[in-house]
Amino acid sequence: MTHICYDVPMDGGSLKLGRDPLVMGILNVTPDSFSDGGDFSAVDAAVAHADELLAEGADILDIGGESTRPGSEEVPVQEELDRVMPVLDGLAQRGIDKPISIDTYKALVADQVIQAGAKIINDVWGLQRDPEIADVAAHHGAPVIAMHWDPERDRSLDLIDEMKRWLQRSIEIALKAGIAREKIILDPGFGFAKSFEENYSLLNRLDELHSLGFPLLVGTSRKRMIGNLLDLPPKERVAGTVATSVLGYLKGGHIFRVHDVRPNRDALRVSSATLYGPPATGG
Template sequence: MIHKPFEVPMGSDTLRLGPSPLIMGILNVTPDSFSDGGDFVDVDAAVRQAKHHIAEGADIIDVGGESTRPGSEEVSVQDELDRVMPVLDALAAAPIGKPVSIDTYKALVADQAIQAGAAMVNDVWGLQRDPEIADVVAQHGVPVVAMHWDAERDRDLDIISEMTRWLTRTIEIALGAGIPQNKIVLDPGFGFGKTFRENYILLNRLHELHALGFPLLIGTSRKSMLGKLLDVPPKERVAATVATSVIAYQQGGHIFRVHDVRENRDGLRVAQATLYGPPAGVEG
C-alpha cells in the first residue's frame, strides 16, 4: 500500500487518512492573498464559500486571516482576530457540518479560534515562530498541521535532508509540549523558502518524507511554481494544481489544501481508482 493509514482524532470525530484523499478547502478572509484576496472578507460571503466548498466535496475548511504570499506584511494579533473571529462564529452558528481549521502561527489567535470552534491548527512556521503555540495546541487537545518554512537553511545541502532535519525539530517541539504523535500532520511547504526548481524536486521526491512517520498535507494550489512554469495568473492554474495533487497523491500524500475543491476531488478520485481499484458498486 502506497498510503500508510493514519487516524487523527479531532474532537468527537476522527480523520481517517489513507487511500482515500481528504480535501481541505481554503477560505482566506484577507484583503491581500495572492489568489483570492478580498473575495471573502465579508462574513456572509465567507460562509457561502465554505458551504460551496463542502457541496463540492471538502472535508475540512481552513480559515486564514493573514496572507503569507511573498512580500506581504505581517498583521497584528488584533487585526487577525478581527478578520477570523466573526467568520468562525458564523460558521459555528450555521453550522456547516464539517471541521474547521485555523491557519495561524500566533498562539493567541489559535487559542481564541479553538474556543470559537476551530478543531485544528495549521501553522505555516511549523511551531517554530511563536514558542507558545505548541502549548496552546496541546492544552486544547486539537491536531496540528506543521509546515516546513526554513528561510535560513543551507541551500548547498540536499533539500530533503534539510527538510527532514528541520521537521524533526518541529516534531520534537510538538511532542515536548504534549501534543500526541497521532495529532501531528506535516506539510512540506511548497513555495515557502524554496526556489522554483526546488519545488519540483520536492514534488518528485515527496515520498522520502514518509520516513518521518507522519501523514502529509499538500498545498500547491494555484502557487507561483505553476504560474512561472505556465505564465498564467492564479485563477488559471486550476488544471496545473490538479496535476500536482495527483502526483503528490501517487507519492503518498493524504490531505490536499486547495482553492478549487471539485476539480481536485475529481482528479484525486481517478488517481485513487487507478492505484487501488474503483470503489465497490461502481460498474462500467
Template sequence: MHKSFSLQMGDKTLELGPKPLVMGILNATPDSFSDGGDHNHVADAVAQATRMVEAGADIIDVGGESTRPGANEVGAQVELDRVMPVLDALQEAKIGKPVSIDTYKAVVGHQAIQAGATIINDVWGFQRDPELADVAAHYNTPSILMHWDPNRDTSKDIVSEMKRYFNKSVQIAEDAGLIKGQILLDPGFGFGKNYEENFTLLNRIDEICALGYPVLVGFSRKSSLGKLLGVEPKERVAATGATTLLAYTKGAHIFRVHDVRENYDALQVAHATIYGPPPAKDI
C-alpha cells in the first residue's frame, strides 16, 4: 500500500514506507492559532521537543512565523531571532531526531540548515521565494512542498488544481538542481481551502499519494475540525487522530501534529493491523 522512499540528510537516511512517521510541531511564535506563546522561550521549546521525542516523534518541525488566518507576516530577521536560538539549543541538547525548518524564506532556510536543520518545510512550495529551492539544492536538503494557492480557480476540481500547483513547485525545485528523490508533497489542509474542501481532499488523499512522492499530512487541530465538532483547538485531539488514520490508510507517510503521543499510538495500531504486529511487549 505504502510506497517506499529514502531521503538523504547529510550522512543519514530517512526511510519512508509502511512505517508511519510523526512530525512534532514546535512553534517558536507568540501567535500561532493553537499553541502560540507556549514554547517561544528557548528552554520551553527544548523541553517540549524532548517530550515529543519521548512520546514518539520522528521529526521536530521548528517554525518562527504563524500562518494562521489573519496572522501578520514577519520579516526574516524576526523569524531568525525566534528560530535560531531554538535550533542551536536543540543541537546542544542532542535530541537525536531530524529537525525541519518551517519557512518560505531563503535566508532563514540557509541559516537554519547551517544550524543543524536537515529538512525544509515550505508552506508556499518554493513559489513565494524560489531562492529557497536554490538553498535546498545546494545542501541537497529534503524539502516538503505544500500547496497554498489563494488565487486558484475554485470552480475547478481541487485535486486537479493541486496537481497543477505541485507541477510548478516541483519544476522550480528541479530547475534549481534538487533531485526528485528529495521532494515531498503536502496538500496543505486549511490553507486556501474551505470547510468542505478539506474533507473532500482528505477523502481523495490517495490521488496525491499516487503522484510518486512521499506525502505529509497536517490536519492537526485545524479549524475544519472545530467547525465540524464545535470545539476549541486543544479539544480536537481525537478528531486529529481520525484524520491521521484516514490519511495513513490511503498512503500518506508523515503526520505533522501537536499531540504526538495520541497520534503515534493510533498509527501503531493502524500499522500493526495493515502490516502485522511486532512482537508483543511486556506490560
C-alpha cells in the first residue's frame, strides 16, 4: 500500500511520517519491565544504552519509568520522576538532538518531563486514565501518542470496530483539551488486553485503522505474541519482532517502537526500498 503522509509539529521541528519509517528506541529505566527490567535502571547504564540506540539509528528515544507488563504494580509519581529525571539530565548533558518521548499516563510526570526537555507524550491509556495529561500536552504544545488499552472491551464484537470506537474517545479528549489534530498519533496497543489470536488479527488488519485519519505507531517488540508462537524468551525474539515490524510497515505503519534498533531499522529500510525504490545514492 502507499503510505499516508503526515507532518507532526513539535518543539524544535517536526516528525515527517510517510514512506520513510521512523524507529523509536525503547529506554526502560525500570527494575521490572518484562524484557529488560533492571538492565538500565542505573543512570549511567541508561545513558550509555541511549547512546547505543542512537548509534544504531534510532530516530526517537522513548523513556519509561513504570512497567506496564501484566501483573506490574503502579508506581507513585515521585518514584517515577526519580527514575526518569536523572536520565533526562544525563541525556541533556550529552547534547542529544533526537526527540525524546516520555512513556507515562500520569499528568504530573508528563508535565515535569516535558519541561525537562522531552518532546512527546506516549500514553498507554490513550489519555483516558488521567485526562489531565491531555491538558498538559496542549499547554506545552507536545504531540501525543494515544494507545489502545481497553480491558472492558466486549469481545463478542469485532475487534477493529471496537478499537476504532475506543480510540475515537481518545481523539475527542485530545481535541477538547486543545491538542491540535496534527499532533495526534495512534498506537493499536499490541499485547494490551488482546488475546494471542487477536494480536495477529490486528497485525493483519492494521490498515483498517487508517480510516481514523492519524499516523500509526507499531509496538510489537519482544512481546508475548511472538514468544508464545516461537517458544522463545524475550531477548531471543528479535527475528520475530523484525517480521512484525515489516508486516506493520506493509500495512501502513509509520513509527516502530523497538528494543533492538539496528535489525528493525535495516529491515524497514529494505522494505521501504522495495515499495518505493532505493535512494538515488544507494544509501
